[in-house]
Amino acid sequence: QKEVEQDPGPLSVPEGAIVSLNCTYSNSAFQYFMWYRQYSRKGPELLMYTYSSGNKEDGRFTAQVDKSSKYISLFIRDSQPSDSATYLCAMTPPRSSNTGKLIFGQGTTLQVKP
Amino acid sequence: DGGITQSPKYLFRKEGQNVTLSCEQNLNHDAMYWYRQDPGQGLRLIYYSQIVNDFQKGDIAEGYSVSREKKESFPLTVTSAQKNPTAFYLCASSQRGRGFNEQFFGPGTRLTVL
Numbered sequence: 001q002k003e004v005e006q007d008p009g010p011l012s013v014p015e016g017a018i019v020s021l022n023c024t025y026s027n028s029a030f031q032y033f034m035w036y037r038q039y040s041r042k043g044p045e046l047l048m049y050t051y052s053s054g055n056k057e058d059g060r061f062t063a064q065v066d067k068s069s070k071y072i073s074l075f076i077r078d079s080q081p082s083d084s085a086t087y088l089c090a091m092t093p094p095r096s097s098n099t100g101k102l103i104f105g106q107g108t109t110l111q112v113k114p
Numbered sequence: 115d116g117g118i119t120q121s122p123k124y125l126f127r128k129e130g131q132n133v134t135l136s137c138e139q140n141l142n143h144d145a146m147y148w149y150r151q152d153p154g155q156g157l158r159l160i161y162y163s164q165i166v167n168d169f170q171k172g173d174i175a176e177g178y179s180v181s182r183e184k185k186e187s188f189p190l191t192v193t194s195a196q197k198n199p200t201a202f203y204l205c206a207s208s209q210r211g212r213g214f215n216e217q218f219f220g221p222g223t224r225l226t227v228l
Contacts, residue, residue, distance in 0.1 A: 008154050032214050043118075043204055043219030044157070051214070088156055092214075100145045100164065100208055100215065101172075104156030 003027055006089055006105030015114050019076040023089035023105045026070065030091040030103070033065050035074045038086045038107065047087075048074070079112045086110070117141065118220035120205050125225045127192070127199065135190045135223045137205035144210045146188035147217065150174060151202040160203075163188055164210055192225065200227045 006023045032051055036044035048063040050056045056063045062075040089105040118139045127133045145164050149157040159172030163182040177196025182188055192199045202224050206217040
C-alpha cells in the first residue's frame with residue numbers, strides 16, 4: 001500500500017464547475033501538506049501548503065486538511081480551462097527538515113471544458 | 115531571473131549508453147533533488163543533496179549516479195545499469211532548515227531509450 005493515495009482520474013468538468021481533488025495518507029506523522037500543479041510537459045509548481053487541520057483559502061483555491069481522517073482536499077471554484085493540468089498532492093514525512101524529502105501522490109489529471 | 119534550468123529538454127539514448135542530465139540553479143539554494151516521473155505515477159525521489167560534496171540515495175537510486183561539486187549544479191547520470199530509464203526527469207531545489215521549505219522545480223528532461 002502506498003503512503004499517499006490519489007485517484008489519477010482523468011477528471012473532466014465543464015467551465016465554472018467546482019472541482020474537488022483528494023488524497024488519503026497512511027502516516028499520521030506527516031507534517032506539511034502541499035498541492036502542486038503541473039501543466040503538460042512542464043515542472044510542477046506549488047499552489048498551496050498547509051500545516052494544521054482546517055481550511056486555507058487563496059483566491060479560487062481552498063486547501064483542506066483533516067488529520068483525524070488522514071485526508072486532504074483541494075477545491076477549485078469557478079474552474080477555468082486554464083486550470084486544466086495534473087494536480088499532485090505531496091507531504092513531508094517526519095524529520096524531513098534533515099532531508100527535504102517529499103512523498104507525492106500519483107497526481108490527478110483535470111480537464112476543464114469550455 | 116532566478117530559477118532552475120535543465121538540459122537537454124529531450125534526450126535519446128541507445129541501449130548500453132550512459133547519459134548525463136544537467137541541472138543548474140541560481141536561487142542560492144543549498145538543497146537539490148532529482149525525481150523521476152512515469153505516466154500515472156507521482157514523483158519518485160532518485161537522489162538528493164543537502165550541501166555541496168554530499169548526497170544521499172533516494173527511493174529509486176539503482177542505476178543512477180550524481181555529483182555535487184558546486185552549489186549551483188547537480189548533474190544526474192543515467193547508467194546502462196538502469197533497466198527502464200525512459201521517463202520524465204525533474205530537478206528541484208530548496209532552502210534548508212526547520213519549517214516549510216518550498217521545492218522549486220525545473221522544466222524537466224524527457225529521456226527516451228531507443
